[in-house]
Amino acid sequence: MLTRCAEIVGRLGQNGEVSREELVLLLENIGDDALLEELRKNAQQTAQAVFGNKIYIRGLIEISSVCKNDCYYCGIRRSNKNAVRYRLSREQILACCENGYALGFRTFVLQGGEDGYFTDEVLCGIVSEIRFRYPDCAITLSLGERSRESYRRLLEAGANRYLLRHETADERHYARLHPPELTLEHRKECLYALRELGYQTGAGFMVGSPYQTVGNLADDLLFIRELQPQMCGIGPFIPHHDTPFRDFAAGSLRMTLMLLSIIRLMNPRILLPATTALGTIAPKGRELGVLHGANVVMPNLSPMEHRKDYSLYDNKLCTGDEAAECIRCLSGRMKTIGYEIVTDRGDYK
Ligand code: SAH
Numbered sequence: 373m374l375t376r377c378a379e380i381v382g383r384l385g386q387n388g389e390v391s392r393e394e395l396v397l398l399l400e401n402i403g404d405d406a407l408l409e410e411l412r413k414n415a416q417q418t419a420q421a422v423f424g425n426k427i428y429i430r431g432l433i434e435i436s437s438v439c440k441n442d443c444y445y446c447g448i449r450r451s452n453k454n455a456v457r458y459r460l461s462r463e464q465i466l467a468c469c470e471n472g473y474a475l476g477f478r479t480f481v482l483q484g485g486e487d488g489y490f491t492d493e494v495l496c497g498i499v500s501e502i503r504f505r506y507p508d509c510a511i512t513l514s515l516g517e518r519s520r521e522s523y524r525r526l527l528e529a530g531a532n533r534y535l536l537r538h539e540t541a542d543e544r545h546y547a548r549l550h551p552p553e554l555t556l557e558h559r560k561e562c563l564y565a566l567r568e569l570g571y572q573t574g575a576g577f578m579v580g581s582p583y584q585t586v587g588n589l590a591d592d593l594l595f596i597r598e599l600q601p602q603m604c605g606i607g608p609f610i611p612h613h614d615t616p617f618r619d620f621a622a623g624s625l626r627m628t629l630m631l632l633s634i635i636r637l638m639n640p641r642i643l644l645p646a647t648t649a650l651g652t653i654a655p656k657g658r659e660l661g662v663l664h665g666a667n668v669v670m671p672n673l674s675p676m677e678h679r680k681d682y683s684l685y686d687n688k689l690c691t692g693d694e695a696a697e698c699i700r701c702l703s704g705r706m707k708t709i710g711y712e713i714v715t716d717r718g719d720y721k
Contacts, residue, residue, distance in 0.1 A: 373406040381407070384637040385414050395590035398634065399627075408630055415633035415665030418640050423667045425711045428643070428718030429699065430512065431477035431673040433468045434682035435460045439485025441516070442551045445581060447612035447683040448485050454614045456681040459489055462498050464675060468695075469502055472673045473509070475699055476715040480506075481535065481670065483514035484682075490515065492522050496529035503530025510717045514574075517558060520565040527569055534566045537576035537605055541595035542588045549581060563599060572720050574603030574643070579631055580623020581609040589631065597638055602720035603668075604635055604642050607649030610685035625654045629664040636665030643668050643720055651689050658702070659709050668718070669706070671698040 380394045401407050436459040442449045449455075460468070469480050480502060484490070495515075502511055512533035513526060523534065538559055540546050546556035567573045577592045578584075596604055608623030628650055636644060645668040646661025654660065658669060672690050674682065679691040690698050703713045 373404055373410065374401065377401055377404070377407050378410065381410050381414065381637075384634065385418060390638075392587075392590045392594060395593055395634070396586050399586040399589055399630070402627055402630060408626070408633075411630060411633035411637070412664050415636040416663055418636050419644075419665045419667050422641055426667070426714045427662060427706050427711050428479075428668045429477060429702070429713050429715065430479040430481050430645075430668060430670045431468075431472040431475075431695070432481045432483060432670045433460070433465060433472075434484060434672070434674040434678070435465055435482050435515075436484035436487040436490065437678075437681050437683075438487040438489065440488060441486050441554060443554070444549055444551075444616045445578070445609060445612070445685075447615060447685055449615060452614045455683065458678045458681050459487060460675070460678070462494075462501070465498055466501060466505070468673045468675065469506060469509075471695055473506060475696055477673065478508060478715055478717045479510040479512060479533075480673070481512040481514055483535070486516040492525050496525055499526055499529040499531050508717075510572075510719065512574075517562050520569070523562075523566055523569055523571070527571060531571070533572040533574065533603070535574035535576075535603065535605060536563055536566065537574075537578075538563060538592070538595060539577055540581065540584065540588055541577070541591040545581075545583060545585075545588050548583045563601070567599070567601070572602040573599075574605055575599055575601045576603075576605035578609040578623065579606055579628045580621070582617050582620045584609075589627075593631075593634060593638065596635060596642075600639070602643060603645075604639070605645050605647060606631055606635070607647035608653050610649055610652060610687070612683065612685045622653055625650070625657060625660070628653075629660055632661055632664045632666055641721065643718065645670055648672075648689050649685065652685070652687055656705075659705055662706065662711055663709060669702050669713070671695065671702055
């Protein structure tokens with residue numbers, strides 16, 4: 373390991389300022405096993421100092437595969453004529469929560485495409501009913517870009533958290549992943565609005581998305597440091613066969629793990645999921661994620677019959693398992709590496 377890298381790693385963990393150039397240097401040394409292990413060891417220690425051996429779970433409910441957007445990477449983009457579209461009813465969503473609550477979930481994440489059916493009125497009705505039935509649970513939304521007024525109303529209806537990955541913090545790179553009507557500027561506006569309104573906010577990005585450079589990734593890390601979100605979701609890009617990015621390679625396990633460690637070191641208390649995408653590119657991806665500093669997993673609570681249709685990328689995990697089976701499987705996996713799944717809400721502290 374270069375002494376310069378060792379010195380930067382040391383500073384990362386002590387709340388030290390690191391420059392863009394220094395982050396780029398670390399990322400360029402992705403091939404250095406000793407560097408990766410040093411980052412991993414420090415990141416795991418940092419996560420353990422804050423969270424012990426506890427892993428929080430969030431129950432993911434994929435409420436709609438209908439989307440008005442056309443992101444080039446995403447399998448449910450509107451131009452994908454082969455995508456099967458579904459939308460859960462209010463009753464189906466509430467049934468997922470009921471099932472999840474019985475299984476021990478105390479956070480529900482409602483995620484979906486930007487589906488015009490879910491107006492503020494419809495969505496606030498659903499959120500307030502979940503809030504009424506489960507006063508002890510956190511409600512997280514991950515439904516894309518909405519107006520500030522919409523975010524305000526949803527918060528008032530009982531939502532607490534919002535996940536909106538920034539996807540990439542570089543404007544030119546953003547424009548290569550999205551059609552012109554979607555801009556990084558607006559995405560960021562949404563994130564700042566969410567944080568200001570008082571949501572526990574999650575940003576994040578894909579690793580190894582087409583045209584991404586290490587400079588882009590350094591900018592992602594700096595953006596996280598600037599925004600200071602309570603959560604950060606990262607996972608490898610994985611091609612979907614019915615998108616313009618079908619022929620691009622998936623992001624690498626190694627780079628995703630390195631970034632998890634760096635994010636943990638730069639943001640010791642941040643809620644950092646070992647994502648389904650990470651579990652999809654490697655058989656023990658999520659376990660490795662935890663060993664590199666992640667502290668959250670998000671098992672799927674969506675109804676079985678629709679799992680396969682929320683197809684953001686190819687070969688997504690757990691499309692055939694009951695929620696109970698997903699949680700049993702994950703608990704077992706976490707146990708093998710000395711971690712324990714806990715059911716408390718796991719608010720950012
Ligand atoms: N419509 C919502 C939810 C999007 S799905 C929104 O815009 O926020 C959640 C995340 O899945 C996205 O933010 C994106 O980072 C990720 N995703 C989409 N397509 C992907 C792909 N092909 N590979 C890996 N991750 C993908």
